[in-house]
Amino acid sequence: MKSHSTTLLLLGMAAVVIGALFVAGCTGTGGSATPTPTQAPSTTVPTATTAAIGTPIATVGTASSATTAPATAGTFVSNGAKGKISITGSTTVLPIAQALAEAYQALNAGADIQVSGGGSGVGVQAAGGKTAEIGMSSRDVQDTEKAKYPDLKIIPMARDGIVMIVHPSNDLSSLTLAQIKDIYTGKATSWKDVGGKAQPIVVIGRDSASGTREFFNTKIMGTNATVSTMLEKNSNGGVKSSVAPNPGAIGYVGMGYVDATVKALNISVNGTGIPPTVNNVVTGYYPLSRQLFYLTSGDATGLAKDFIDFTLSPDGQKIVEEQGFVAITRTA
Amino acid sequence: MEQTFTVAEVPRVPPRSVNRESIISGLWLLCALFAVVIVFFILLFLVWDGLPAFQEIGLVPFLTGTTWSPTFVPPAYGILPLIVGTLLVTIGAMVIAVPLSIATAIYLSELAPYRVKVAVKPAIELLAGIPSVVYGFFGLIVLVEFLRITFQVPSGESMLAGAILLGIMSLPTIISVSEDAIAAVPREFREGSLALGATRWQTIRQVVVPAALSGITAAIILGMGRAIGETMAVLMVTGNAAIIPSPITNVLSPVRTLTGTLGIEMGEVAIGSLHYHALFAVATVLLLITLAVNLGATRILARLNARTTGRKKGVSLRLSGIVDSPQTGKVVLGLLALLVAAVIGAVGGLVSAGAALMVIIVLAFALPRLSRRRSQQLAFLLLYAAVGVVLLILAIILFDIVSKGLPALSWEFLTGSPRDLGRAGGIFPAIVGTLYLVAGSIAFALPLGIGAAIYLVEYRREGRLTRLIRVGVDLLNGTPSIVFGLFGLTFLVLFLGFGVSMLAGQLTLGLMVLPTIIRTTEEALRQVPQGLREGSLALGATRWQTISRVVLGPAAPGIITGTILSIGRAAGETAPILFTAVVFSQRYLPASVFDPVMALPYHLFILATNVPGAETNQYGTALVLILLVSAIYAVAIAVRTRYHTALRL
Numbered sequence: 011m012k013s014h015s016t017t018l019l020l021l022g023m024a025a026v027v028i029g030a031l032f033v034a035g036c037t038g039t040g041g042s043a044t045p046t047p048t049q050a051p052s053t054t055v056p057t058a059t060t061a062a063i064g065t066p067i068a069t070v071g072t073a074s075s076a077t078t079a080p081a082t083a084g085t086f087v088s089n090g091a092k093g094k095i096s097i098t099g100s101t102t103v104l105p106i107a108q109a110l111a112e113a114y115q116a117l118n119a120g121a122d123i124q125v126s127g128g129g130s131g132v133g134v135q136a137a138g139g140k141t142a143e144i145g146m147s148s149r150d151v152q153d154t155e156k157a158k159y160p161d162l163k164i165i166p167m168a169r170d171g172i173v174m175i176v177h178p179s180n181d182l183s184s185l186t187l188a189q190i191k192d193i194y195t196g197k198a199t200s201w202k203d204v205g206g207k208a209q210p211i212v213v214i215g216r217d218s219a220s221g222t223r224e225f226f227n228t229k230i231m232g233t234n235a236t237v238s239t240m241l242e243k244n245s246n247g248g249v250k251s252s253v254a255p256n257p258g259a260i261g262y263v264g265m266g267y268v269d270a271t272v273k274a275l276n277i278s279v280n281g282t283g284i285p286p287t288v289n290n291v292v293t294g295y296y297p298l299s300r301q302l303f304y305l306t307s308g309d310a311t312g313l314a315k316d317f318i319d320f321t322l323s324p325d326g327q328k329i330v331e332e333q334g335f336v337a338i339t340r341t342a
Numbered sequence: 343m344e345q346t347f348t349v350a351e352v353p354r355v356p357p358r359s360v361n362r363e364s365i366i367s368g369l370w371l372l373c374a375l376f377a378v379v380i381v382f383f384i385l386l387f388l389v390w391d392g393l394p395a396f397q398e399i400g401l402v403p404f405l406t407g408t409t410w411s412p413t414f415v416p417p418a419y420g421i422l423p424l425i426v427g428t429l430l431v432t433i434g435a436m437v438i439a440v441p442l443s444i445a446t447a448i449y450l451s452e453l454a455p456y457r458v459k460v461a462v463k464p465a466i467e468l469l470a471g472i473p474s475v476v477y478g479f480f481g482l483i484v485l486v487e488f489l490r491i492t493f494q495v496p497s498g499e500s501m502l503a504g505a506i507l508l509g510i511m512s513l514p515t516i517i518s519v520s521e522d523a524i525a526a527v528p529r530e531f532r533e534g535s536l537a538l539g540a541t542r543w544q545t546i547r548q549v550v551v552p553a554a555l556s557g558i559t560a561a562i563i564l565g566m567g568r569a570i571g572e573t574m575a576v577l578m579v580t581g582n583a584a585i586i587p588s589p590i591t592n593v594l595s596p597v598r599t600l601t602g603t604l605g606i607e608m609g610e611v612a613i614g615s616l617h618y619h620a621l622f623a624v625a626t627v628l629l630l631i632t633l634a635v636n637l638g639a640t641r642i643l644a645r646l647n648a649r650t651t652g653r654k655k656g657v658s659l660r661l662s663g664i665v666d667s668p669q670t671g672k673v674v675l676g677l678l679a680l681l682v683a684a685v686i687g688a689v690g691g692l693v694s695a696g697a698a699l700m701v702i703i704v705l706a707f708a709l710p711r712l713s714r715r716r717s718q719q720l721a722f723l724l725l726y727a728a729v730g731v732v733l734l735i736l737a738i739i740l741f742d743i744v745s746k747g748l749p750a751l752s753w754e755f756l757t758g759s760p761r762d763l764g765r766a767g768g769i770f771p772a773i774v775g776t777l778y779l780v781a782g783s784i785a786f787a788l789p790l791g792i793g794a795a796i797y798l799v800e801y802r803r804e805g806r807l808t809r810l811i812r813v814g815v816d817l818l819n820g821t822p823s824i825v826f827g828l829f830g831l832t833f834l835v836l837f838l839g840f841g842v843s844m845l846a847g848q849l850t851l852g853l854m855v856l857p858t859i860i861r862t863t864e865e866a867l868r869q870v871p872q873g874l875r876e877g878s879l880a881l882g883a884t885r886w887q888t889i890s891r892v893v894l895g896p897a898a899p900g901i902i903t904g905t906i907l908s909i910g911r912a913a914g915e916t917a918p919i920l921f922t923a924v925v926f927s928q929r930y931l932p933a934s935v936f937d938p939v940m941a942l943p944y945h946l947f948i949l950a951t952n953v954p955g956a957e958t959n960q961y962g963t964a965l966v967l968i969l970l971v972s973a974i975y976a977v978a979i980a981v982r983t984r985y986h987t988a989l990r991l
Contacts, residue, residue: 096925096938098842101609101952108763108927115929124938126842126925127948129609131618141841155612212496217582217606218413227413235414241499241596242582244606245951248482255487258496269955 086323091313092120099133099146100221101245102264103302106168106333107146113329114320121313130221137305138162143314145305148264149221165304167321169336171265171291172226172298175250175272177257182206184276184283187297191230193260196237201258213240214252214261222246225300226262262298265291266334291336301338366886367801373793377860378814380853384821384829385629391832392623395419398616404623410584410603412617419620421627423584427501427597428570428631431580434505434593435512435569440562442509443516444551445728447558450517451524452546453725462729464979469736470514471971473914475943476964478578479950480739481507486579495594499581502593507575510735512565517732519564523557524550543718556642563639570601570632571822573917574947577602600628604824608921613836625828629821636820640813679706743964750962760927764949765956769963774931775844775939776970779923780912782848782935783855788905790852791859798860799867800875800889819857823917826854830922845935847923854918855908862907866900867893899981906978910971916943942967 097107104127111123128136130147137145138159151164174185185193185204192198193211202208215236216223227236243249249261254271265286268274276283277297290296310318320326327337396404399419407420446466450459481503490498527550535545551558581596584603588595603624611618679702712720758768794811802808830850840846870893878888894901924944932939942963949960 094937096842098925101948104926104948104952105763111927111929112761122929124925124928126927126938127609127952128842128921129611131611131613132609132921135613136842152612152615154615158614210496217610218411220610224413233415235411238409238585239583239596241497242584242598242606244577244582244609247951247953248578251482251950252486252497252499256490256497 086117086320086325088114088118088121088320089316090118090120091316093313094122094124095143095314095317096124096126096136097144097146097317098126098128098136098142099305100130100148100302101127102148102170102222103133103146103168105266106302106330106335107144109329109333110317110321110326113325114317117320118316121317123313123317133305134159134162137307140307143306143310144318147221147303147305148300149224151303151305159307161308163306163309165306165318165322166301166338167304167318168302168327168330168338169291169340170300170302171286171296171336172222172229172262172300173265173268173286174260174262174275174277174298175253175268176260176275177253177255178271178273179257180206180273182275184278186278187230190277191232191234194226194231194236194240195234196239209258212256212259213237214249214259215240215242216249216262217242217244220244222262222264226298229298264335268334288331288336288340292340302335363884363886367797370793370797370801373790374797374811376790377794377818377856378811380856381814381817381821383833384825385626387829387833387837388622388626388629388825392619392626395616395619395623399620399623404620405627408586410598412607412620417616419616421600421603421624423586424598424600424603424624425627425631426586426590427580427584428599428601428628430501430587430590430597431504431508431576431599432566432569434501435508436562436566438506438509439512439516439565439569442728442732443513443561443565444520444558445725446513446732447517447520447524447561448546448551449725449729451521452542452550453722460983462733464976465733465736466514466517467975467979468740468972469510469732471910471914471968471975472739473916473943473967473971474511474572474575475914475916475947475950476743476968477507477511477739478575479946479960479964480742481575481579482950484738484742489594493594497581497596499579499596500594501580501587501597504576504580504597504599505593507579508569508572510739511572511575512569513732513735515568516561516565519561520554520558523554523561526557527553541714541718543721544714547721556645560639560643563635563642567632567635567639567820570635571628571820571824573601573605573822573824577605582606600624600631601822601824604628604828605917605920608828608831622828622832625825629825632820632822633817636816637813639820640816740968743961743968746958747961747963747965750958751965755959755962756966760945763953763956764927764945764959765953766959769942769945769959769966771928771931772940772942772945772963773966773970775924776913776942778844778932778939779847779851779919779941780909782844783851783912784905784909786849786852787856787859787908791856791904792863792901794860795863795867796889799864800885800893815857815860818853819861821854823854823915826850826918827921829853830918835922840936842921842923842925842938843936844923844932844939847919847939847941848935850918850922851912851915854915855912858908858911859901859904862904863897863901866897866904869900870896899984903978903982906974906981910974910978913974914943914967914971916947919944920947942970 097111104125108125111125115121115123130149133142133145133147134151134155135145136142138155138161148170151162156162174190176182180201182201182205189198189204193204193213194215196213198204198211200208200210215226241252243252243261246263246267249263250267250269250272253259253261268286274286276285278284279295279297284290284296286296286298291299304318304321306314306318309315321330322339324339327339330337399407404419404421405425406422407418408422409418409420410423411418450462454462485506486498486503488498489495489500489503531549531553532545535549536542540548576599580598580602582598582602583596584598585595587593587597604621607617608621611621679699682698682702709717755768756773757770759771760769761767794815798808798811827850830846834840834846834849835842874892874896875888878892879885883891919941923939924941925938926940926945926948928938928940946960946963946967949956949963
């Protein structure tokens with residue numbers, strides 16, 4: 011009786027699993043012949059990361075000044091510091107720091123660099139409180155934080171442009187800052203109000219604690235309240251995933267997140283559509299440009315210093331651009 | 343079998359001193375009190391960190407303010423929309439989950455052939471084993487799009503999406519607890535009813551379900567507790583707009599819950615700011631709501647126990663009283679029908695609301711006029727349909743994840759380190775990290791949990807102290823996982839200075855699974871026949887000798903089951919480790935408990951939200967996580983089935 015029931019149970023479990031695997035296997039092989047939607051982005055995007063900066067130009071279709079390569083390419087020489095450092099904070103900066111850490115560890119065999127997210131607030135707190143060697147922040151350090159951690163050193167390490175993204179089927183190619191403000195304050199509720207077709211606008215933005223939203227508020231919203239029906243997402247990826255399938259949606263993400271699944275809009279200034287290109291971010295012509303920061307408590311030493319040096323070196327800044335951001339060392 | 347090694351061994355052991363006995367008993371008392379202490383500790387730390395917000399904002403404006411916009415100038419901290427959002431999503435989840443799960447429980451307990459039952463029960467338990475971040479992920483990609491296209495709305499991110507997802511997530515809890523309640527109805531009730539000529543359906547509807555009603559009510563409340571406390575899944579699908587839907591029946595409006603607010607804002611907030619304290623105040627409110635809900639469930643369950651064990655202290659079951667009276671029953675049903683019509687009206691306009699109302703009225707007249715056989719057929723058909731829906735949901739979710747995750751699975755994926763931000767390479771360090779976290783949390787919670795259970799079952803008669811401890815355990819059980827995460831952050835990481843470390847994560851997870859271990863161990867100990875203890879004690883063995891050599895042996899399978907269920911839960915949770923233990927990447931595996939670790943749920947969370955172009959590995963990670971958790975569950979289920987008969991000596 012005992013063994014009988016066990017056998018039955020195991021058979022049942024096995025049937026469920028095998029059934030699932032079998033059905034999945036069928037579509038899996040089918041998928042290799044005709045790429046399924048889930049496979050398509052994964053094959054395009056990794057190869058497109060280097061070209062990600064170019065994507066907005068391509069989709070918007072505006073001719074723009076050619077991008078110059080970041081500084082002169084050199085070979086970074088590590089000081090060979092050994093040990094372990096931890097880098098924590100902004101999720102916007104996390105992909106850059108992670109890619110930098112992977113490259114740096116290839117150069118310096120004795121280094122162990124641990125990268126984690128948590129948000130800009132955590133980054134400031136961890137660097138200030140010395141629980142991490144390096145903090146990451148996508149926003150300016152607030153006055154209260156400066157007062158609490160007077161030793162905090164702020165090191166700009168990359169530039170970023172905030173890009174307005176919409177569904178690829180949206181026929182608009184640019185918006186003015188005033189129009190964006192109308193959309194996000196709830197004054198404009200249909201795409202018709204800003205020159206598009208008659209379709210309700212689905213407003214998507216970041217959570218109220220996000221460094222990206224804070225930047226957006228400063229640059230666009232001023233003292234006006236955000237429309238209360240805005241869908242809030244806690245990450246750039248979340249905003250993009252919500253905008254990509256939704257024909258009425260608009261959202262904002264860091265330029266590293268723009269890919270073929272969404273359409274990037276130009277920002278129209280005095281009648282000219284300014285695309286979020288590298289050059290326009292560097293020169294500041296693109297109105298939604300910002301810097302990303304490393305934070306340390308006092309001057310960095312040892313491994314942390316070497317890693318920061320690597321980040322700011324031509325090799326490091328090349329990686330920053332490969333992740334879709336703009337090198338801090340780049341000049342117009 | 344089990345008795346032979348026990349009774350014969352005992353007399354050869356010389357009696358130990360009383361002193362040693364009291365030390366041991368004191369030790370177990372400490373274990374048991376720990377659960378109570380920790381609940382107060384959690385509450386204390388949350389209130390402590392939330393207090394500045396209560397003081398500065400004021401309790402009434404905080405609770406009744408209708409605007410939550412903490413970064414606006416001037417900031418507004420009104421959490422009424424969040425409370426309303428939480429309640430709406432929870433009620434919606436219950437509207438979806440309750441009929442499905444009660445029907446499934448009735449089917450499993452009353453109708454299902456043994457073979458079907460053996461296959462369906464593990465499937466439903468698998469539903470419980472799917473980590474919430476996987477649900478959220480599925481909801482975001484599949485469910486939200488489905489709703490947007492079906493209802494022709496601008497966005498599918500809505501209260502309805504949250505309600506459906508939470509409804510699915512609370513199914514397993516409600517099903518298994520109400521199935522137990524239905525199975526506990528004495529056989530004589532059924533036999534008596536059938537002997538009087540009632541059909542099976544009449545017996546189920548008018549005898550079995552009313553008799554099990556308080557158990558079913560407790561099941562619903564426990565399910566509600568899970569729904570209120572859920573974080574990761576909800577924040578991915580409800581849209582998180584901090585508004586009160588207008589009209590309130592508009593299920594397609596986006597909403598924001600208390601847990602969602604904590605999940606998305608906690609990470610970015612400046613520690614020590616008013617916003618930070620306000621979030622702790624939100625957590626306090628959340629904790630108080632879940633505590634109230636769980637206390638309600640506990641009281642109802644206690645009443646049920648009192649009745650089935652015949653210790654009825656003149657407490658009548660008020661709920662069953664309501665339904666017993668046909669008049670009130672009709673009024674309740676009528677109100678429910680109006681509510682359903684209102685919701686349908688909000689979604690599809692006046693015409694469909696009218697149509698729904700007509701259908702309900704027609705049904706109300708037609709149903710009582712059906713013959714007994716016809717109505718039984720109709721009822722059973724509905725039961726089968728409900729079970730079918732539950733299994734279909736499981737199949738859809740599993741199919742989606744397995745089919746998209748399978749292409750990612752390879753030897754390198756399982757044994758390699760992530761490269762290119764997890765888009766390439768493997769997830770080996772995350773698998774190891776998850777195992778470390780789980781092992782540590784079990785090593786911490788198992789001795790404590792077993793000790794507490796031993797104390798409750800073996801050393802104490804039921805009294806004030808055991809009641810206090812039980813309430814503590816129940817409250818701990820109902821505490822939302824994100825609240826454990828916040829407690830871990832403020833107490834372990836910041837106050838004790840552990841930093842973001844494996845140890846902080848292990849302890850946080852350990853606290854979370856402690857109540858499960860205590861409860862299952864208690865249950866296992868209770869199932870050991872009293873005669874075994876009495877025999878051992880009569881032969882001169884001390885209490886501890888009796889426990890360690892006679893009682894623990896037969897109870898072991900039950901304890902193992904509880905432990906394995908805890909492992910499954912700990913392996914899949916994101917919220918408790920989010921702020922306490924994890925890093926996205928590290929070069930070497932952690933060398934000490936003060937190092938942070940990588941973990942599968944967190945890896946999946948980051949891949950899904952912060953790494954563009956990682957779709958394949960994202961699904962691969964989800965699949966590995968499900969396989970890991972379900973493998974652990976399969977072992978638990980096998981152990982339970984194997985020893986089921988052995989325990990009922």
